[in-house]
Amino acid sequence: MIKADVQKAFNAQINEELFSAYLYLSMVSYFESQNLKGFASWMRAQVIEELTHANKMVDYLNERGGEVKLEAIGKPDATWKSPLAAFEAAYKHECHISACINDLYAKAVKAGDNAAALFLNWFINEQVEEEASADEVVQNLKLAQGAPGALFMLDRELGTRVPAVSVNAPAE
Ligand code: MG
Numbered sequence: 001m002i003k004a005d006v007q008k009a010f011n012a013q014i015n016e017e018l019f020s021a022y023l024y025l026s027m028v029s030y031f032e033s034q035n036l037k038g039f040a041s042w043m044r045a046q047v048i049e050e051l052t053h054a055n056k057m058v059d060y061l062n063e064r065g066g067e068v069k070l071e072a073i074g075k076p077d078a079t080w081k082s083p084l085a086a087f088e089a090a091y092k093h094e095c096h097i098s099a100c101i102n103d104l105y106a107k108a109v110k111a112g113d114n115a116a117a118l119f120l121n122w123f124i125n126e127q128v129e130e131e132a133s134a135d136e137v138v139q140n141l142k143l144a145q146g147a148p149g150a151l152f153m154l155d156r157e158l159g160t161r162v163p164a165v166s167v168n169a170p171a172e
Contacts, residue, residue, distance in 0.1 A: 003111045006108055007061065007066040012104075013100060013104050014054050014058060014061075017053040017054035018073050019076070023089075024046045025047050028043045028044050030078070030086060037159060038154070038159030039159075041159045045161045046163075049164060060119055064115070084145070091131065097127060101123045108120060141154070
């Protein structure tokens with residue numbers, strides 16, 4: 001059985017992951033409005049991954065005999081002043097999520113919940129990737145600034161991304 005304070009922290013993180021999906025879905029629409037279909041496709045892959053993160057935590061809480069308590073999801077921004085500004089916001093958000101996961105891990109360790117700490121190892125590793133992949137696009141966009149041809153090529157490249165996992169088959 002999972003302890004009440006660890007359960008509460010997991011529920012808060014489920015909300016964070018669902019907000020991440022919501023934020024990136026908003027970015028999908030922003031990029032579609034800018035006719036940047038590759039950027040939109042990249043973000044949609046991110047939406048699916050965030051839903052998978054939330055699903056993994058829901059499954060885990062249930063497996064541990066905990067109670068999933070879904071709260072209201074915050075309203076994300078709807079627009080950004082440039083593709084670079086959107087990806088800078090995505091990178092900043094992933095840094096925030098990394099801090100949340102670290103806090104959750106610390107709570108699990110403090111509660112002596114080794115099983116939860118081990119479960120969270122996957123998320124700790126995932127956050128290294130999440131920060132790196134958002135930052136890579138930020139850096140590419142900085143290089144492409146003022147060169148429409150480079151933006152066009154980057155859009156083509158980002159459109160090739162496929163989600164690492166699907167909602168229906170959460171990764172172990
Ligand atoms: Mg996530």
